[in-house]
Amino acid sequence: MSALTEITSEADFSSHLATLSPSALVVLYFYTPWAAPCTQMSAVLSALASQYPATAPPTISFVSINAEELPDISEEYDVSAVPFVVCLRSGQVLESISGSDPIRVRNALDRHAGAGSADGVNRSAIPPALSAVPREDGPVMATQPPVTSSTPAGPAANATAVPAAPTLTPEQSKEALIARLTELVKAAPVMLFMKGTPSSPQCGFSRQLVGILRERSIKYGFFNILADEDVRQGLKEFADWPTFPQLWVDGELVGGLDIVREEINADPDFMGQYSVSKPVA
């Protein structure tokens, strides 16, 4: 049976892809060890992987990638938050699922690994228990719509129609966004809402704040607001703060770059409790 394979370097990633059949479905699971929603998703991905038979060469492969340890791969697949799952075939992204949503991941596999039913996958074995796994309502870091290619590579005959999202009234949409932002700002004890990603900031202010956090070895979660216009605009109103970067600590807004600098000037040990000791060189 297939298993979830941990990728530890870019070279490891390339050589892993080289072992697969060119038309293999590759399921990339991006996580960080410290984000609580990733714990559930790790178990879900392992359970899903075990439902597919191992073949030679593999026609489906599940890999896990520490998003912070391998930022270049994370960027290549537009990982703006974790957990994040990408379904890939022949180098083409078929679908990306941001946030902790086991049901959506399972449905995506049903669609894209459709050929798997002919490969001996016991469909009934795809964990029935999983359908009972509720959507993680904890600190989900993002819920962006899936990116679906216009030319799905899997056999269309096996595609399952995705029910249309219910139409929400403007009030309901706003409530849903507020609920999402409420969770998002608490997704990690220290959350940075920035333009771009820590390894590729898209604005000087965000770059400088990343530098401050890095200098002080502060462990933080981040969200690339350029990847989600709802969050970008919604957070301004939610936080009553018109710009980015925004630094949130324990679910409370600290402020932007200037405020963080002021806080550090006033208290050099500001946020010291979130600092992780640097590894011995």
Ligand SMILES: N[C@@H](CCC(=O)N[C@@H](CS)C(=O)NCC(=O)O)C(=O)O
């Ligand atoms: N002085 C601000 C600078 C931040 C800033 O001015 N950000 C602008 C330009 S990157 C911004 O986010 N504008 C709103 C937007 O782009 O949505 C700070 O302390 O953080």
